[in-house]
Amino acid sequence: xxxxxxxxxxxxxxxxxxxxxxxxxxxxxxxxxxxxxxxxxxxxxxxxxxxxxxxxxxxxxxxxxxxxxxxxxxxxxxxxxxxxxxxxxxxxxxxxxxxxxxxxxxxxxxxxxxxxxxxxx
Numbered sequence: 001x002x003x004x005x006x007x008x009x010x011x012x013x014x015x016x017x018x019x020x021x022x023x024x025x026x027x028x029x030x031x032x033x034x035x036x037x038x039x040x041x042x043x044x045x046x047x048x049x050x051x052x053x054x055x056x057x058x059x060x061x062x063x064x065x066x067x068x069x070x071x072x073x074x075x076x077x078x079x080x081x082x083x084x085x086x087x088x089x090x091x092x093x094x095x096x097x098x099x100x101x102x103x104x105x106x107x108x109x110x111x112x113x114x115x116x117x118x119x120x121x
Contacts, residue, residue: 048075072110083121
């Protein structure tokens with residue numbers, strides 16, 4: 001071997017970079033086979049971001065009134081579909097089309113957003 005230290009250092013650097021790649025979570029917690037689940041509520045938080053948007057809705061149903069957090073597509077995906085960050089404000093009533101959590105808990109993965117005026121993204 002010509003440069004065993006260089007080779008060992010290269011392996012160590014490559015191994016250290018693999019950790020962050022594994023840090024991104026999967027979508028396994030969402031039941032993506034259910035694509036017509038609609039959830040209506042009042043926007044508390046709308047944070048379009050990359051890699052995932054965060055939406056918190058105040059929902060009132062048979063369980064009572066509570067804030068429920070949803071994860072969504074990236075800011076880029078919403079932008080390409082026509083949705084701009086200023087189109088959704090806290091206090092707005094929206095309907096989310098969301099894949100529910102597999103374990104039945106509150107929340108889900110947003111597949112679409114329907115604004116009060118009927119526009120869908």
